Amino acid sequence: MQIHLYDSAAQVGQAAATLIAAQIIAKPDSVLGLATGSTPIPTYQELIRLCKGGVLDFSRVRSFNLDEYCNLPVDHEQSYHSFMRQQLFDHINIDPANTRVPDGNARDQAAECASYDTAINQAGGIDIQLLGIGRNGHIGFNEPADTFVYGCHIVNLTQSTIEANRRFFESESDVPRQAISLGIGSIMNARRILLLATGADKAEAIRAAVYGDINPKTQASILRTHPNVIFLLDKASAGLL
Numbered sequence: 001m002q003i004h005l006y007d008s009a010a011q012v013g014q015a016a017a018t019l020i021a022a023q024i025i026a027k028p029d030s031v032l033g034l035a036t037g038s039t040p041i042p043t044y045q046e047l048i049r050l051c052k053g054g055v056l057d058f059s060r061v062r063s064f065n066l067d068e069y070c071n072l073p074v075d076h077e078q079s080y081h082s083f084m085r086q087q088l089f090d091h092i093n094i095d096p097a098n099t100r101v102p103d104g105n106a107r108d109q110a111a112e113c114a115s116y117d118t119a120i121n122q123a124g125g126i127d128i129q130l131l132g133i134g135r136n137g138h139i140g141f142n143e144p145a146d147t148f149v150y151g152c153h154i155v156n157l158t159q160s161t162i163e164a165n166r167r168f169f170e171s172e173s174d175v176p177r178q179a180i181s182l183g184i185g186s187i188m189n190a191r192r193i194l195l196l197a198t199g200a201d202k203a204e205a206i207r208a209a210v211y212g213d214i215n216p217k218t219q220a221s222i223l224r225t226h227p228n229v230i231f232l233l234d235k236a237s238a239g240l241l
């Protein structure tokens with residue numbers, strides 16, 4: 001496990017984008033595992049800049065997102081489908097047919113979960129997985145629990161996550177209560193993992209992930225057992241290390 005510290009969130013984004021860019025240059029048909037939330041936005045801005053500048057070509061890149069809310073229309077402005085279009089896909093030359101975000105409105109949720117894991121395997125697995133972290137140590141929407149769940153699954157969001165995501169909705173009652181998320185096994189199968197954290201509100205989650213027990217109560221703690229994981233942190237999020 002490597003940990004790199006930076007002065008600012010912008011530098012964390014530049015470092016992450018540099019690693020993703022190197023991956024795409026080395027393997028133009030790379031499979032990216034992508035994340036939402038405010039943390040990866042500077043990374044996406046830098047990737048857009050590199051693409052517009054002619055340095056990066058996404059035409060053969062494929063991507064799978066980590067998660068999506070359940071029971072939120074895909075065109076809702078807070079859906080992760082909308083987020084990815086607004087923050088990245090609409091600004092780079094990726095083929096929309098090569099991007100997949102889990103369907104949180106699937107009638108048959110079990111079938112959607114199984115088909116999502118199968119599609120990742122058929123694409124050859126994820127080359128580089130981008131992760132943020134929840135204040136409670138969640139990755140994707142794998143919330144604190146008694147077990148690690150292997151595959152894509154439906155999650156009941158915890159009160160802490162509902163409160164953290166409340167800022168994006170008009171009221172707390174509008175925040176979806178369920179999500180579909182890649183499982184810990186699928187995340188751990190990625191060949192390389194980049195976990196990004198910025199801001200003091202992530203300091204306790206980072207401390208628990210780095211120094212705490214490897215335990216599903218802090219889902220990110222399992223990343224320490226991955227052979228190729230890099231934490232990119234700003235000083236505030238690393239404040240308790």
Ligand code: GLP
Binds near residue numbers: 039134
């Ligand atoms: C959501 C997402 C996570 C993300 C987390 C943190 O819960 N499902 O993938 O890491 O939020 O978001 P932020 O980066 O906005 O703090």
